[in-house]
Every structure is written in structure tokens, then in C-alpha cells.
Amino acid sequence: MNTLQIADLRVVLPGTERPVLDGVDLTVASGETVALVGESGCGKTLTSRAALGMVPPRAEATGTVLVDGRDMLTLGARSLRRVRATTTAMIFQDPRAAINPVRRIGDFLTEGLRLTGAWDKTRARERALTLLDAVGLKSTVLRQYPHELSGGMLQRVMIAAALMADPVLLLADEPTTALDVTTQAEIIALLGELQQRFGTAMLFVTHDLDLAAVIADRVAVMYAGRIVETGPAEEVFAAPKHPYTAALLAASPRLDAPEPRLTVIPGRVPGLHTAISGCPFATRCGHADERCATERPQSTAVPGRAEAEVACWNSESLIPQGGAAHG
Numbered sequence: 001m002n003t004l005q006i007a008d009l010r011v012v013l014p015g016t017e018r019p020v021l022d023g024v025d026l027t028v029a030s031g032e033t034v035a036l037v038g039e040s041g042c043g044k045t046l047t048s049r050a051a052l053g054m055v056p057p058r059a060e061a062t063g064t065v066l067v068d069g070r071d072m073l074t075l076g077a078r079s080l081r082r083v084r085a086t087t088t089a090m091i092f093q094d095p096r097a098a099i100n101p102v103r104r105i106g107d108f109l110t111e112g113l114r115l116t117g118a119w120d121k122t123r124a125r126e127r128a129l130t131l132l133d134a135v136g137l138k139s140t141v142l143r144q145y146p147h148e149l150s151g152g153m154l155q156r157v158m159i160a161a162a163l164m165a166d167p168v169l170l171l172a173d174e175p176t177t178a179l180d181v182t183t184q185a186e187i188i189a190l191l192g193e194l195q196q197r198f199g200t201a202m203l204f205v206t207h208d209l210d211l212a213a214v215i216a217d218r219v220a221v222m223y224a225g226r227i228v229e230t231g232p233a234e235e236v237f238a239a240p241k242h243p244y245t246a247a248l249l250a251a252s253p254r255l256d257a258p259e260p261r262l263t264v265i266p267g268r269v270p271g272l273h274t275a276i277s278g279c280p281f282a283t284r285c286g287h288a289d290e291r292c293a294t295e296r297p298q299s300t301a302v303p304g305r306a307e308a309e310v311a312c313w314n315s316e317s318l319i320p321q322g323g324a325a326h327g
């Protein structure tokens with residue numbers, strides 16, 4: 001069974017012309033890491049928040065969001081709180097914004113578990129010590145305050161906190177963007193190692209394709225609220241099947257290329273006040289024809305590639321085998 005199974009998720013915000021999430025299908029299996037990539041404003045964060053049953057106020061949400069078999073969109077408030085506290089965890093971009101600055105790290109780590117009522121103080125503290133050790137921090141950190149720790153140490157604390165209740169699903173939203181490159185590499189390695197060790201499913205939101213290539217088993221490429229391509233990360237990045245994926249890869253800076261240069265994808269992601277009748281990428285796509293402008297392409301299996309789908313009318317004829325090598 002998939003730990004996270006999102007099916008046909010549609011979210012409509014009041015006063016807009018197109019759904020902000022438009023028929024999203026996404027699965028993450030136990031022990032698997034799926035990277036959700038795409039330009040800013042495509043709906044990545046909304047998708048990962050929906051996995052916690054969080055949708056913007058006054059938004060209309062349809063479809064199903066199953067976490068460990070329970071639909072987060074229909075659970076009552078109490079059950080939702082319990083599922084959030086015991087089966088899911090989220091790691092955010094900026095650890096300082098997500099932690100109470102006047103509470104000691106020890107209290108921060110243990111209070112979530114103690115609130116569930118199932119853990120007493122001693123047991124919660126033991127669990128905190130085990131996890132601090134797992135993330136490479138000393139036990140003395142328990143008595144420290146957030147301002148006494150560096151950004152990298154604090155993100156390690158956040159990872160420890162996320163794993164306290166032994167969640168089945170970890171949602172990481174740009175968890176290393178606020179860190180320098182060395183610390184970023186350490187945190188990514190740590191996340192990967194712990195996720196394997198604890199067998200957690202992880203949805204990793206990022207706009208950094210190189211990072212996605214390093215951490216993910218599978219990748220889902222999102223554009224204007226839709227998943228336009230999915231598949232094994234290595235294969236998708238080596239040979240993209242959707243013109244948008246190919247354009248994203250071309251626009252990703254490659255310092256090791258013979259002639260490093262930055263390609264820009266012309267145009268912008270259509271705003272929420274623009275109705276879309278066909279493919280949302282059609283207006284920016286060099287391969288679009290009349291059909292792309294009027295008929296919505298459905299996701300279809302990519303021939304010869306396991307667990308891979310693409311939503312493009314012209315994928316087979318336009319994207320050459322071998323595609324744009326990257327990474």
C-alpha cells in the first residue's frame with residue numbers, strides 16, 4: 001500500500017478562473033522519496049500541505065488524499081489532529097521560523113509526543129536523546145535554546161523533532177534552502193540516511209533539480225497545478241518526456257558544462273485568473289500545436305519506462321530518446 005496516495009485532487013480558490021490544483025495524482029510508497037519539482041507558484045507547497053489535510057481557508061477541495069489509508073480531506077478535526085501528530089511530520093525551509101525561541105530544545109522535542117498522552121516524560125526524553133544522536137547532535141543540546149544553535153544544527157533538531165513520533169510520512173518543503181552549500185549537503189545526506197533507516201515515505205518539495213536528482217527515487221514535475229510528468233528520477237532527468245521538464249533542465253545552471261550558460265523559459269506560469277482549456281504549458285512550448293491549446297492532455301504511460309507517465313500530446317514525436325542529459 002502507498003503511504004501517501006493523492007488521487008484527482010482539485011483545489012479551487014474563491015474568485016479564481018482555474019483550479020490552483022487541477023487533478024493531481026501522486027503516490028509515495030513506504031521507504032520511497034518522491035521529489036515534487038516545478039517553478040514557483042505551480043502548487044508544490046499546496047500539494048504537500050494537502051497531505052496534512054490543510055487547504056487554504058474558503059478553498060473548495062475534491063478528490064482523495066490518503067495517508068496510511070485515511071482520507072485527510074474528510075477526517076474530523078480530532079482524528080485529523082491525531083493523524084497529523086502521530087503519522088506525519090513536516091520539515092520547513094526556515095527552522096528558526098518554526099521553533100519557539102524561548103523554549104529549550106528538550107521541551108520542543110518532547111512536547112508533541114507528551115501531548116498525545118501516550119508518552120511520559122522519561123520515555124519522551126529517551127526518544128529525544130536517541131534521535132539527537134541519530135542526527136549527530138550531543139545530548140547537551142537538550143538544555144540549549146534555539147538562538148544558541150547554528151542554522152544547520154537547528155535543522156538537525158527539526159529533523160529529530162519530525163522523527164520523534166516515528167511518522168510514516170515525512171513532508172520536506174525546501175528544507176535546505178536557507179542553509180549554506182556545505183551544510184545543505186550534510187542535511188540532505190542525513191535526511192536520506194534516516195529516511196532509509198526508519199523506512200519513512202518522504203515527499204520532498206524543491207525547485208532545485210540537482211537536489212531532486214540526488215535525493216529522490218521518483219520525481220513528479222508540476223506545472224500550473226498539474227503533474228505533467230512522473231517517473232524514476234534518474235531516467236526523467238536523463239531523458240525528459242515533457243517539453244516542460246526539458247525546459248526546466250535546460251534552465252538549470254550547469255557550471256560543469258563546456259560553455260556554462262543560463263537558458264530562460266520564455267513567458268510565465270499562467271496565473272490563477274487565467275482559464276486554461278488545453279495544456280497549461282502550450283503558450284510557452286515551442287512544440288505546441290492547435291490541439292495543445294484546446295484539448296487537455298491526459299497522463300499516459302511512458303513506453304518502456306516503469307512507473308512513468310507524461311501528459312503531453314506530442315511527447316513521443318518531439319522528445320528524442322536520450323533527451324537532455326543532466327546531472
Ligand SMILES: Nc1ncnc2c1ncn2[C@@H]1O[C@H](COP(=O)(O)OP(=O)(O)OP(=O)(O)O)[C@@H](O)[C@H]1O
Binds near residue numbers: 056
Ligand atoms: N492560502 C492561500 N490563499 C490564496 N492563494 C494561495 C494560498 N496559498 C497558495 N496560494 C496560491 O497558490 C499558488 C500555488 O502556491 P504554492 O505555494 O503551492 O506554489 P509553489 O509551487 O510551492 O511555489 P514556491 O516554489 O514559490 O513555494 C500560488 O499562485 C499562490 O499564490
